[in-house]
Amino acid sequence: MYFFNELKEGLLIAFRAIRANKMRSVLTTLGIVIGIVSVTLMATAIEGVDRAFEKSASAFGSKVLYIQKYPWVGGDDWWKYRNRRDMKLEYVNLISQQATLVDAVAPSVTTLKDAKSGSRTMLGTFVTGTTYQYQEASGSTIQDGRFFSQEESDGGRPVCVIGANVAETLFPSIDPINQTIKVGGYPYRILAVLEKQGGLFGMFTADNRIFIPINSFMNQFGSHRDVLISARVRQGVDIEEAKEELRGVMRKLRHLSPFQEDDFNINEQEMLTQVFGTITAVIAGIGFFITGLSLFVGGIGIMNIMYVSVTERTKEIGIRKAIGARRRTILFQFLVEAALICLIGGIIGLVIAYPLSLIADQILPTAMPISVVVIAILVSLFVGVVSGFLPAYKASKLDPVDALRYE
Amino acid sequence: MDNNTVINLKQIKKIYDMGGAEEVQALRGVSLQIDKNEYVAIMGPSGSGKSTLMNIIGCLDTPTSGLYEFNGINVSQMNDNQLAKIRNKEIGFVFQTFNLLARSDALHNVELPLIYAGVPSIERKRLAREALEHVGLGDRIHHKPNELSGGQRQRVAVARALVNKPSILLADEPTGNLDSKTGDEIMLLFEELHHQGNTIILVTHEEYIAEHAHRIIRIRDGLIEADEMVKNRKLLTV
Numbered sequence: 001m002y003f004f005n006e007l008k009e010g011l012l013i014a015f016r017a018i019r020a021n022k023m024r025s026v027l028t029t030l031g032i033v034i035g036i037v038s039v040t041l042m043a044t045a046i047e048g049v050d051r052a053f054e055k056s057a058s059a060f061g062s063k064v065l066y067i068q069k070y071p072w073v074g075g076d077d078w079w080k081y082r083n084r085r086d087m088k089l090e091y092v093n094l095i096s097q098q099a100t101l102v103d104a105v106a107p108s109v110t111t112l113k114d115a116k117s118g119s120r121t122m123l124g125t126f127v128t129g130t131t132y133q134y135q136e137a138s139g140s141t142i143q144d145g146r147f148f149s150q151e152e153s154d155g156g157r158p159v160c161v162i163g164a165n166v167a168e169t170l171f172p173s174i175d176p177i178n179q180t181i182k183v184g185g186y187p188y189r190i191l192a193v194l195e196k197q198g199g200l201f202g203m204f205t206a207d208n209r210i211f212i213p214i215n216s217f218m219n220q221f222g223s224h225r226d227v228l229i230s231a232r233v234r235q236g237v238d239i240e241e242a243k244e245e246l247r248g249v250m251r252k253l254r255h256l257s258p259f260q261e262d263d264f265n266i267n268e269q270e271m272l273t274q275v276f277g278t279i280t281a282v283i284a285g286i287g288f289f290i291t292g293l294s295l296f297v298g299g300i301g302i303m304n305i306m307y308v309s310v311t312e313r314t315k316e317i318g319i320r321k322a323i324g325a326r327r328r329t330i331l332f333q334f335l336v337e338a339a340l341i342c343l344i345g346g347i348i349g350l351v352i353a354y355p356l357s358l359i360a361d362q363i364l365p366t367a368m369p370i371s372v373v374v375i376a377i378l379v380s381l382f383v384g385v386v387s388g389f390l391p392a393y394k395a396s397k398l399d400p401v402d403a404l405r406y407e
Numbered sequence: 408m409d410n411n412t413v414i415n416l417k418q419i420k421k422i423y424d425m426g427g428a429e430e431v432q433a434l435r436g437v438s439l440q441i442d443k444n445e446y447v448a449i450m451g452p453s454g455s456g457k458s459t460l461m462n463i464i465g466c467l468d469t470p471t472s473g474l475y476e477f478n479g480i481n482v483s484q485m486n487d488n489q490l491a492k493i494r495n496k497e498i499g500f501v502f503q504t505f506n507l508l509a510r511s512d513a514l515h516n517v518e519l520p521l522i523y524a525g526v527p528s529i530e531r532k533r534l535a536r537e538a539l540e541h542v543g544l545g546d547r548i549h550h551k552p553n554e555l556s557g558g559q560r561q562r563v564a565v566a567r568a569l570v571n572k573p574s575i576l577l578a579d580e581p582t583g584n585l586d587s588k589t590g591d592e593i594m595l596l597f598e599e600l601h602h603q604g605n606t607i608i609l610v611t612h613e614e615y616i617a618e619h620a621h622r623i624i625r626i627r628d629g630l631i632e633a634d635e636m637v638k639n640r641k642l643l644t645v
Contacts, residue, residue: 005522005525005527005528006522008528009522016510016511020510315506316508318506319506319507319508320519320523321467321491321494322465322467322494322500322506323494323495323500323519323520323523323567324491324492324494324495324496324520324523324524324571325491325523326487326488326491326492326523327487327488327491328488329523400467400468401462401467401468404467404502404506
């Protein structure tokens with residue numbers, strides 16, 4: 001009850017003081033508003049980059065292993081990986097026969113070709129040759145239609161499955177299913193459109209891809225290629241165990257003696273996620289430091305104005321003390337005032353930042369998370385309390401006799 | 408000392424350290440007792456230590472040495488918070504310059520000591536309203552100080568001083584900023600309050616004002632020069 005009374009009185013005084021010095025309050029609050037806007041936008045942007053990456057990374061599937069010459073992450077000498085023997089198409093069948101912990105294995109080879117439909121052209125589209133098992137091995141989802149069958153795949157039929165962006169670009173108004181497109185000059189009938197994946201600037205995603213049977217690919221675009229092999233880990237199997245088994249199988253297929261090191265890498269989504277996590281942490285660290293500075297400057301403004309306020313109201317403090325206000329009551333009163341100014345600034349900042357975050361949403365898949373709203377409010381309260389503390393402490397320490405005499 | 412003693416000062420000294428070897432002895436050993444329902448005036452020229460004495464009696468300041476018992480409780484060694492509590496509950500201040508909060512209306516000004524005493528809102532409003540009615544301002548409770556005359560402001564201050572039912576009313580030149588007619592009205596109010604059983608300590612340098620009291624204590628150079636009963640009390644009629 002006592003605390004509640006003090007809080008109510010503190011708020012009342014604070015509101016009166018803010019109203020009595022409108023211009024001053026507006027200018028002081030502005031510092032906090034700018035700080036909160038920049039910090040929340042920063043948080044929103046980072047959230048957006050995170051989400052975009054998550055989407056992109058999910059294109060790889062969390063339970064899919066990728067066997068290839070290059071490691072995704074780290075590695076020292078590119079030439080070392082470049083000079084490794086190519087991954088061969090035969091491995092695919094051998095792996096599915098020998099490895100027990102994976103249940104779908106698919107090869108893929110990729111090149112860039114132009115895709116055409118009528119007068120519309122999509123330049124430099126990723127064309128991937130693969131088998132019927134690809135859909136399972138990669139975990140992609142079909143929006144409409146079906147993936148190619150084993151017969152079509154083995155027979156190298158002229159059929160394809162296209163990504164969502166390809167469909168939008170080449171067939172803006174009609175259903176692409178059963179239409180024919182020309183890929184690198186060869187006609188392919190469309191069997192299906194993949195579900196849109198989105199992701200960071202279309203990186204990694206299947207949205208801009210055209211999938212064709214690998215045999216057609218090899219015939220038309222050349223067969224001496226390095227193959228990427230993706231393998232899905234069986235349900236309920238530990239991914240590390242499956243990785244270890246695959247490594248054994250691969251070493252056998254590559255005829256490596258026990259003393260030779262692996263001449264291939266088994267990659268997984270996790271590796272990207274980790275690296276990306278590190279990158280975003282660094283960006284976030286720097287970003288929050290810089291935007292935090294503006295909030296800090298805002299806090300200094302609050303502190304400054306609170307000192308002025310304490311000096312101006314020395315007499316009032318004296319009166320309050322004479323009639324029984326304790327030190328901590330005075331301290332609390334000025335803290336409430338500083339916190340209130342900052343809180344108002346924080347709320348105004350959020351109101352400004354929200355529409356800006358909607359604009360950011362056009363570039364990055366983001367939305368101001370509710371956690372950011374809560375944190376922004378807490379941070380502005382915190383800034384208020386911290387920067388209000390010294391002036392409030394000064395007020396609370398005033399000697400009542402001196403304060404009463406002050407004119 | 409008996410149960411009737413409100414204020415008991417023994418050899419109170421107050422020394423201000425002015426830096427270096429310099430020091431000012433504002434009070435050089437003051438002893439006095441004030442009983443319940445006394446009406447005392449403290450007089451003295453400026454620089455006599457009168458203000459320092461008032462500050463110590465009002466628990467705004469602590470003595471350098473000596474004993475101060477308030478209602479039998481030793482307050483000379485109390486800390487800031489304890490003193491604040493005594494000021495809040497036991498002492499009602501009336502100042503020369505009224506010292507009201509300019510942005511608050513009369514009711515809120517009178518409520519203030521009750522807020523610091525932790526009295527709940529409804530009770531607070533009722534007590535504050537009663538106190539204002541008591542000083543004849545029942546129809547002015549929502550006026551701000553700048554909407555009131557000097558005399559009315561001082562009445563608000565008196566209401567604020569009395570709202571917590573303190574043991575003493577400590578008035579520092581209460582008529583100093585008022586014209587003589589309004590001043591007389593305030594003195595008449597004090598007279599009434601005294602009749603109702605309040606203990607009043609009046610600090611003034613005006614003989615005319617001091618003669619309203621029953622007892623005059625004269626201070627000079629930090630010591631009590633005289634402590635005497637008033638023979639020819641001014642009796643006020645309006």
